[in-house]
Amino acid sequence: MSECPFSNRRVLITGGAGFIGSNLAAKLVSLGARVTLIDTFFPDCGGNLFNLEGIVDHVRLNISSVGNEASLHYLLKGQDYLFNLAGLTSHMDSMEFPYKDLENNCLASLSVLEACRKVNPDIRVVFASTRQLYGKPDQLPVDENHLLRPTDVNGINKMAGEWYHILYNNVYGIRACSLRLTNTYGPRMRVMDARQTFLGVWLRLLVENKPFEVWGGEQLRDFTYVDDAVDAFLMAAASDAAHGRIYNLGGCSVVTLKRLAEILIEVNGGGEYAVREFPKDRKTIDIGDYYADFTAIRNEIGWQPRIDLHDGLARSLEYYRLHLRDYV
Amino acid sequence: MSECPFSNRRVLITGGAGFIGSNLAAKLVSLGARVTLIDTFFPDCGGNLFNLEGIVDHVRLNISSVGNEASLHYLLKGQDYLFNLAGLTSHMDSMEFPYKDLENNCLASLSVLEACRKVNPDIRVVFASTRQLYGKPDQLPVDENHLLRPTDVNGINKMAGEWYHILYNNVYGIRACSLRLTNTYGPRMRVMDARQTFLGVWLRLLVENKPFEVWGGEQLRDFTYVDDAVDAFLMAAASDAAHGRIYNLGGCSVVTLKRLAEILIEVNGGGEYAVREFPKDRKTIDIGDYYADFTAIRNEIGWQPRIDLHDGLARSLEYYRLHLRDYV
Numbered sequence: 001m002s003e004c005p006f007s008n009r010r011v012l013i014t015g016g017a018g019f020i021g022s023n024l025a026a027k028l029v030s031l032g033a034r035v036t037l038i039d040t041f042f043p044d045c046g047g048n049l050f051n052l053e054g055i056v057d058h059v060r061l062n063i064s065s066v067g068n069e070a071s072l073h074y075l076l077k078g079q080d081y082l083f084n085l086a087g088l089t090s091h092m093d094s095m096e097f098p099y100k101d102l103e104n105n106c107l108a109s110l111s112v113l114e115a116c117r118k119v120n121p122d123i124r125v126v127f128a129s130t131r132q133l134y135g136k137p138d139q140l141p142v143d144e145n146h147l148l149r150p151t152d153v154n155g156i157n158k159m160a161g162e163w164y165h166i167l168y169n170n171v172y173g174i175r176a177c178s179l180r181l182t183n184t185y186g187p188r189m190r191v192m193d194a195r196q197t198f199l200g201v202w203l204r205l206l207v208e209n210k211p212f213e214v215w216g217g218e219q220l221r222d223f224t225y226v227d228d229a230v231d232a233f234l235m236a237a238a239s240d241a242a243h244g245r246i247y248n249l250g251g252c253s254v255v256t257l258k259r260l261a262e263i264l265i266e267v268n269g270g271g272e273y274a275v276r277e278f279p280k281d282r283k284t285i286d287i288g289d290y291y292a293d294f295t296a297i298r299n300e301i302g303w304q305p306r307i308d309l310h311d312g313l314a315r316s317l318e319y320y321r322l323h324l325r326d327y328v
Numbered sequence: 329m330s331e332c333p334f335s336n337r338r339v340l341i342t343g344g345a346g347f348i349g350s351n352l353a354a355k356l357v358s359l360g361a362r363v364t365l366i367d368t369f370f371p372d373c374g375g376n377l378f379n380l381e382g383i384v385d386h387v388r389l390n391i392s393s394v395g396n397e398a399s400l401h402y403l404l405k406g407q408d409y410l411f412n413l414a415g416l417t418s419h420m421d422s423m424e425f426p427y428k429d430l431e432n433n434c435l436a437s438l439s440v441l442e443a444c445r446k447v448n449p450d451i452r453v454v455f456a457s458t459r460q461l462y463g464k465p466d467q468l469p470v471d472e473n474h475l476l477r478p479t480d481v482n483g484i485n486k487m488a489g490e491w492y493h494i495l496y497n498n499v500y501g502i503r504a505c506s507l508r509l510t511n512t513y514g515p516r517m518r519v520m521d522a523r524q525t526f527l528g529v530w531l532r533l534l535v536e537n538k539p540f541e542v543w544g545g546e547q548l549r550d551f552t553y554v555d556d557a558v559d560a561f562l563m564a565a566a567s568d569a570a571h572g573r574i575y576n577l578g579g580c581s582v583v584t585l586k587r588l589a590e591i592l593i594e595v596n597g598g599g600e601y602a603v604r605e606f607p608k609d610r611k612t613i614d615i616g617d618y619y620a621d622f623t624a625i626r627n628e629i630g631w632q633p634r635i636d637l638h639d640g641l642a643r644s645l646e647y648y649r650l651h652l653r654d655y656v
Contacts, residue, residue, distance in 0.1 A: 095499070098438055106434055106488065110426055110481075148476060150491055151498070153438075160434065160488040163478055170479070171423070 005238040007032040012079045014038045014066050014086035014112065016059075018046030019189045019196060020128065020181075021085045023226045024233055026055050035059040038066055038075060038086065042104075044093060046196055050326035051188045066108045072115035079120060081237050084112055085128040087161065090195040092282070094154035105157035106164075113168045113176075125169075125176035126236045129162040130155070131248070131290060133180065140220070141254075141293035144180070144246050151287055162246065169244040177242040179232055181249050182292050186226030186312060187319035191327050199223070202264060202273075204328065207320045211272035215279065217258035222251035222291040225312035228305040232297065239301040247301075250294035252308045260309070267313045333566040335360040340407045342366045342394050342414035342440065344387070346374030347517040347524060348456065348509075349413045351554045352561055354383050363387040366394055366403060366414065370432075372421060374524055378654035379516045394436045400443035407448060409565050412440055413456040415489065418523040420610070422482035433485035434492075441496045441504075453497075453504035454564045457490040458483070459576070459618060461508065468548070469582075469621035472508070472574050479615055490574065497572040505570040507560055509577050510620050514554030514640060515647035519655050527551070530592060530601075532656065535648045539600035543607065545586035550579035550619040553640035556633040560625065567629040575629075578622035580636045588637070595641045 011028050015021040016037025028035050037059050041047040052059065064071055066086045076082065087105045088094065094101035109127070116123050134142050135149035150156045165176040183197050191200035198215070205212040224232075232249050236242045255263070258275065265271040278286060297303045307315075320327065339356050343349040344365025356363050365387050369375040380387065392399055394414045404410065415433045416422065422429035437455070444451050462470050463477035478484045493504040511525050519528035526543070533540040552560075560577050564570045583591070586603065593599040606614060625631045635643075648655065 098442060099435070102434060102438060106430060106485075107427070110430060114426060145475065147473065149494075151495065153492070153495065156488050156491045156495060159491070160484050163484045163487070164481070166477075167479070167481065167484060 004031050006234065008034065009080040010034045010078055011081045012036045012038065012075060013083045017041065017048060017051050017061065018085060020184060020226060020229055022051035022188050023186065024083055024230045025059055027230050027234070029055045029058045036062060036075065038062050038064055040065045044090065044195060045088060046190045048327065050323070067103055067111050069111040069115050072112060073119045076115050076120045076123065079123055082116065082123050082125045083233055083237070084109065084125055087158065088154065091152040091154050093195065094152055098153040101153050101157050105154065106160045109161035109164050113164050113174065116174050117168060117172050121172060121174050123174065124237050125165060125174060126233050127162060127165040127176060127178040129178045129180045130158050131180050131182045131292060133159045133162070136287045137290055140289060141291050143293035144248055144296055166244060166246065175243045177236050177244065178246045179236060179249055180246065181224065181229060182251060183221055183223045184226055184229045185223055186316050191320060203316055203320050204324065206264060206268050206271045207317065207324050211274055213276045214257050214261050214273050215276055217256060217275045219257050220254050220289040220291055221257060222254050223309060224249050224251050224305055225307035228307055232303045235301050235303050241300045245300065247297035248292040248294045249297065250292035250305060252305045254291040255309065263309055264313055267310055268317055332359050334562065336362065337408040338362045338406055339409045340364045340366065340403060341411045343374070345369065345376060345379050345389065346413060348512060348554060348557055350379035350516050351514070352411055352558045353387055355558050355562070357383045357386045364403065365389050366392055368393045372418065372523060373416060374518045376655065378651070395431055395439050397439040397443050400440060401447045404443050404448045404451065407451055410444065410451050410453045411561055411565070412437065412453055415486065416482065419480040419482050421523065422480055426481040429481050429485050433482065434488045437489035437492050441492050441502065444502050445496060445500050449500060449502050451502065452565050453493060453502060454561050455490060455493045455504065455506040457506045457508045458486050459508050459510045459620060461487045461490070464615045465618055468617060469619050471621035472576055472624055494572060494574065503571045505564050505572065506574045507564060507577055508574065509552065509557060510579060511549055511551045512554055512557045513551055514644050519648060531644055531648050532652065534592060534596050534599045535645065535652050539602055541604045542585050542589050542601050543604055545584060545603045547585050548582050548617040548619055549585060550582050551637060552577050552579050552633055553635035556635055560631045563629050563631050569628045573628065575625035576620040576622045577625065578620035578633060580633045582619040583637065591637055592641055595638055596645055
């Protein structure tokens with residue numbers, strides 16, 4: 001970005017010790033922003049103190065749940081930007097613990113927005129939404145006019161969370177927009193299990209010199225490298241055109257999971273995988289092929305992914321070769 | 329209906345002392361069903377003991393919130409059908425008390441479905457959804473493929489509530505469907521205020537020989553008489569084709585609000601109204617013109633509205649001329 005709208009500005013990131021939140025925080029610190037992070041550090045989520053290695057002395061870290069509006073009043077006051085990334089992301093967990101997902105996605109977003117309305121209606125907000133809202137696509141690529149038909153509790157609650165943001169933009173003038181993320185990957189992602197994405201598990205097993213499993217294998221997917229996702233958040237926050245808008249993010253290329261596995265092994269210079277049938281309990285909430293049309297965000301605010309899959313996977317492998325022990 | 333799938337069957341209605349719930353209960357009692365009603369009797373909702381006049385000795389009434397899953401386990405066990413009508417409906421209240429709306433729409437529906445999953449997965453469920461989910465229509469009439477863009481907290485939470493039903497149908501095989509109701513009117517509706525529909529207030533003022541206000545006046549709307557809505561619930565519950573489906577309900581005709589006011593005065597044999605500008609706080613969440621395309625439910629399960637506006641308004645006026653004191 002040629003000018004910097006974040007220099008010396010006050011920025012709050014919910015989910016700030018998580019995967020994308022911490023990458024965003026690092027970038028904002030480098031841009032001279034005054035950064036506050038909120039994170040609950042749920043063991044099943046992305047929050048990890050190691051994610052803040054190198055920036056922990058340059059941010060203010062507040063360990064709390066965003067579902068408590070009262071504490072948000074203080075934390076939100078005087079902030080220029082809010083990146084609302086807190087939330088649960090696991091499809092399977094949301095089916096097993098639907099109330100917890102409701103609390104941490106619906107209620108949490110509503111609390112954040114109520115607090116904005118009451119103490120800081122001039123803030124700019126970017127919400128981290130997900131392609132999961134679309135469910136099984138009718139046609140590909142999927143643009144923002146595709147019907148929303150979420151296939152798990154998480155998708156439904158994220159849908160509500162997203163729409164609270166759009167509503168508070170439209171009714172209360174709180175400048176908010178929503179980014180529907182596709183599979184995002186890169187340094188600082190959760191690799192202990194597949195709660196953020198299966199790709200985390202693949203990376204870990206590869207670094208551990210173990211074979212990984214590809215379920216199905218023919219499904220098409222797109223992948224956004226985390227630095228590209230971070231750019232999208234920053235550009236959306238800085239752009240007046242984004243207010244009240246919902247944008248898909250996407251990737252540089254579309255690949256089958258099998259092809260992704262092959263690229264990963266290629267980039268790693270070795271490794272093994274086995275193709276396995278899709279487990280039954282996951283089949284019911286699987287969405288088949290998906291890749292995004294991200295024309296809207298490209299045309300309206302100029303974002304597009306830049307880091308290709310080879311490069312992004314290489315950087316990710318390099319990170320976890322160095323730091324795996326802090327993620328398992 | 330030529331045969332009766334409800335005779336001697338066990339039926340649970342949430343929101344059973346409310347407007348549509350009590351009309352549905354009366355019909356089911358007359359069909360020989362064994363009916364249990366759950367109602368919270370929130371003062372701001374439709375629950376009214378007088379609604380059960382004439383059937384109160386033939387139903388079991390359980391005064392409770394459906395947001396408590398534990399109590400639902402007992403209430404749901406052994407039921408053949410569930411009509412899930414409990415919920416808040418006021419757009420304005422949902423903006424003022426969004427957490428209450430979340431609890432009584434999102435959490436309540438999730439609790440009901442979790443209880444079904446655990447103790448009675450063979451039950452058939454019909455959910456009362458709303459046209460409010462569509463927001464401001466892109467084109468008219470609105471069919472079920474129109475994007476959902478709710479314009480208030482209530483619409484967002486009802487959207488989540490609806491999708492939990494579809495999800496539990498798809499993933500757990502709980503046979504559920506959702507009816508998107510448009511303006512429903514008739515005997516037993518709330519007339520104390522506009523929390524269910526503005527038409528209630530019009531009816532009350534007319535019966536009280538007072539002038540009523542028409543806000544705007546040019547907005548197009550469709551109206552379903554409550555007996556038609558009750559038929560839709562029964563037919564959807566009895567139909568295998570309905571499982572996992574979402575259907576719009578609609579009305580016999582489409583009228584402007586001004587025309588509706590004129591018909592009402594005509595049917596009443598007198599009365600007055602004044603046209604007033606739309607209040608500012610309501611303008612932001614108003615949806616403009618709306619009327620439904622109900623081809624899907626007509627083609628798939630054979631429902632269509634039968635009671636025309638004149639007839640329905642005449643029956644409604646007759647009811648409130650007799651019983652107004654029990655509703656104010």
